[in-house]
Amino acid sequence: MEQTNQRIAKISAHLYPSNSQHMEDSCGIRRANCRAKGGAPGFKVAILGAAGGIGQPLAMLMKINPLVSVLHLYDVVNSPGVTADISHMDTGAVVRGFLGQAQLESALTGMDLVIIPAGVPRKPGMTRDDLFNINAGIVKTLCEGIAKSCPRAVVNLISNPVNSTVPIAAEVFKKAGTYDPKRLLGVTMLDVVRANTFVAEVLGLDPRDVDVPVVGGHAGVTILPLLSQVKPPSSFTQEEVEYLTNRIQNGGTEVVEAKAGAGSATLSMAYAAVKFADACLRGLRGDAGVVECAFVSSQVTELPFFASKVRLGRNGAEEVFQLGPLNEYERVGLEKAKKELSASIQKGVSFIRK
Numbered sequence: 578m579e580q581t582n583q584r585i586a587k588i589s590a591h592l593y594p595s596n597s598q599h600m601e602d603s604c605g606i607r608r609a610n611c612r613a614k615g616g617a618p619g620f621k622v623a624i625l626g627a628a629g630g631i632g633q634p635l636a637m638l639m640k641i642n643p644l645v646s647v648l649h650l651y652d653v654v655n656s657p658g659v660t661a662d663i664s665h666m667d668t669g670a671v672v673r674g675f676l677g678q679a680q681l682e683s684a685l686t687g688m689d690l691v692i693i694p695a696g697v698p699r700k701p702g703m704t705r706d707d708l709f710n711i712n713a714g715i716v717k718t719l720c721e722g723i724a725k726s727c728p729r730a731v732v733n734l735i736s737n738p739v740n741s742t743v744p745i746a747a748e749v750f751k752k753a754g755t756y757d758p759k760r761l762l763g764v765t766m767l768d769v770v771r772a773n774t775f776v777a778e779v780l781g782l783d784p785r786d787v788d789v790p791v792v793g794g795h796a797g798v799t800i801l802p803l804l805s806q807v808k809p810p811s812s813f814t815q816e817e818v819e820y821l822t823n824r825i826q827n828g829g830t831e832v833v834e835a836k837a838g839a840g841s842a843t844l845s846m847a848y849a850a851v852k853f854a855d856a857c858l859r860g861l862r863g864d865a866g867v868v869e870c871a872f873v874s875s876q877v878t879e880l881p882f883f884a885s886k887v888r889l890g891r892n893g894a895e896e897v898f899q900l901g902p903l904n905e906y907e908r909v910g911l912e913k914a915k916k917e918l919s920a921s922i923q924k925g926v927s928f929i930r931k
């Protein structure tokens with residue numbers, strides 16, 4: 578009997594070299610005999626709000642991303658179930674779940690990239706700004722956690738109103754002494770994704786071959802598609818310009834109304850968030866020429882934050898590009914966008930400085 582036990586121990590030690598360390602599995606249960614997974618090079622990514630409408634498909638898509646080695650899923654509800662589910666996917670990333678404020682620190686420690694889709698979504702008849710009262714506090718708390726536990730992480734902020742939540746995050750980081758403007762990015766990728774789709778429809782092209790810069794911010798008239806700079810170079814009638822600008826600016830509302838009270842864009846947003854996060858990770862890896870639109874600290878206009886094309890590198894948004902030549906229609910749109918943006922930015926700043 579003793580001999581048999583020794584043989585099993587020997588085989589086990591060979592098969593499970595990490596046996597003595599007891600790995601924590603995806604449900605947070607400490608389980609013996611889990612072989613140390615991974616070792617695969619990659620980045621550590623946390624999703625805050627991972628059990629939500631965006632969070633769940635986003636978690637699924639990030640689990641597939643080969644650049645991710647560790648995926649932390651944090652929420653105030655339901656994260657154990659989502660984590661258990663996602664963790665069964667036979668892709669490289671190791672998944673761990675975290676539930677509630679008491680586990681925020683563990684969820685964030687060591688992360689390279691933090692994606693934040695936490696917060697309430699719109700219902701028909703609401704503007705994104707109507708979400709401010711609830712989401713401002715959520716973003717503040719989560720950013721305080723980031724400042725404490727992973728101050729060097731790149732942050733992708735999705736929670737609305739982005740035009741105000743990004744300034745809130747910046748103020749929280751400034752207060753904590755950890756602010757690096759290059760590492761804080763408001764996610765406006767869905768505006769670009771929509772613009773590519775709608776413009777491709779009008780031009781009769783494959784959306785994958787179309788690139789539309791969308792600048793400004795992420796609400797109504799602050800969403801400014803630059804149709805004069807579409808690639809491949811294209812011309813539009815004035816009617817097409819007005820139709821496209823209006824549809825791109827109101828894409829979010831189109832989904833909110835179609836969902837009729839059941840929330841806002843989640844699936845297309847998860848797609849857009851992964852497209853953007855993947856670009857950030859390629860930048861962190863050191864890939865050259867990674868350029869996407871994002872709402873960042875900016876000197877492109879007189880406003881402290883503005884969405885435009887940025888070059889993503891090892892330190893986040895390493896270069897913020899100028900807007901390039903605008904036509905008259907776009908110049909008028911820019912003035913309108915700046916007026917609303919300025920108020921939204923100020924509202925975010927005042928929330929923390931009050």
Ligand SMILES: NC(=O)C1=CN([C@@H]2O[C@H](COP(=O)(O)OP(=O)(O)OC[C@H]3O[C@@H](n4cnc5c(N)ncnc54)[C@H](O)[C@@H]3O)[C@@H](O)[C@H]2O)C=CC1
Nearest residue numbers: 626628629630631653694695696697698735736737767846
């Ligand atoms: N930037 C963009 O382009 C877009 C932004 N959004 C915004 O994303 C946010 C989330 O949308 P959905 O996923 O549809 O909402 P949802 O309500 O389905 O999910 C939100 C999740 O956040 C969680 N949450 C709430 N408070 C939290 C906290 N303190 N810490 C961690 N998690 C917390 C909730 O438990 C829930 O699981 C909304 O503010 C929405 O307006 C939505 C679409 C596009």
Ligand SMILES: O=C([O-])CC(=O)C(=O)O
Nearest residue numbers: 699767828829830841842
């Ligand atoms: O419209 C909303 O409330 C959600 C959002 O930001 C979008 O879909 O662009």
